[in-house]
Structure formats: C-alpha cells, structure tokens
Amino acid sequence: MTGICDLGVLLRDMRPELSQKKYVFCTLAIDAFKALADCTPLCVFHEPEGVSLIMEESMAMATGLPYDGTYRKITLQVQSSLQAVGLTAAVSGALADQGISANVVAAYYHDYIFVEMETADQALDVLNRLSLA
Known part of the structure; x- marks a missing residue:
C-alpha cells in the first residue's frame, strides 16, 4: 500500500x-489489562506507567474503568x-x-x-x- x-x-x-x-482515554496496569479478556478498545498503547486505552465510553462504563473527559x-x-x-x-x-x-x-x-x-x-x-x- x-x-x-x-x-x-x-x-x-x-x-x-x-x-x-x-470515546474516552483510560489507563491501567498491565496485569489489570490482561484480566479484561472481553474488552476490545479502539487503541491500546503500552507506556512505561501502564497501558493506555482509547475506547467507547459505554465500554469503559461496562468494565468499570475510570476516565476523565469524553x-x-x-x-x-x-x-x-x-x-x-x-x-x-x-x-x-x-x-x-x-x-x-x-x-x-x-x-x-x-x-x-x-x-x-x-x-x-x-x-x-x-x-x-x-x-x-
């Protein structure tokens, strides 16, 4: 391409x-991310401090992930x-x-x-x- x-x-x-x-931006520890087997975020980025996720707000709410801003x-x-x-x-x-x-x-x-x-x-x-x- x-x-x-x-x-x-x-x-x-x-x-x-x-x-x-x-959409929302969330962050969590790598071990916590591995436990979210049914979570399918739009974007996953591994940072030194933890895993950053971009996902639909409804998914964050359903999985109980905190976020700041929509x-x-x-x-x-x-x-x-x-x-x-x-x-x-x-x-x-x-x-x-x-x-x-x-x-x-x-x-x-x-x-x-x-x-x-x-x-x-x-x-x-x-x-x-x-x-x-």
Whole structure:
C-alpha cells in the first residue's frame, strides 16, 4: 500500500468525518489489562506507567474503568503515508489556532483526531475549512 505524501493533496482530500460515538482515554496496569479478556478498545498503547486505552465510553462504563473527559473521533478519510510530513502539524495547528485540543493518532491507513465533545462540531468545521484552503 502506498499512501499519499504530498501535503497539499493530503489537506485537500482529507474529508474529515465526525463519529457520533463517545470515546474516552483510560489507563491501567498491565496485569489489570490482561484480566479484561472481553474488552476490545479502539487503541491500546503500552507506556512505561501502564497501558493506555482509547475506547467507547459505554465500554469503559461496562468494565468499570475510570476516565476523565469524553471525546469524539474525527477520521481523516485520505489515505496518508506513514512517511508524510506535515499533516499532523497542519491539522493540530489549525485546531490550536481556535483553542481546540487535539489528540492525534496516526494509524496505517488514516489519521484520527480525538477532540472534546464540546468542541467536536467546531473542530470539524475548522478541518473542512482547512481542506478547502
């Protein structure tokens, strides 16, 4: 798979899509994570302090995992290359200019931005405008 590296094309074709689901960030010790056999988070990242999870709010509530804040996921539909330079900076910079916190995850095919529930619609508008610039 060859993703797009050209920043102009990435921005023009990013087609941001806002999920209606609510997501949360959780953390727990590795042993506690291993005990959650039925838990299927969207993202798992092993850090020195423990395991960080991104999951739907309903799953965190069902498993009793504590979290702080609720987020919405914006998917950039453009298929970016892992070697692309500047997409994260352009997106997070545009959001930062509007005072919107952006938690960015770059996966193999797409980039995802988690924004606070209260700013989700505004964030989508900012990204759509960036795509048209």
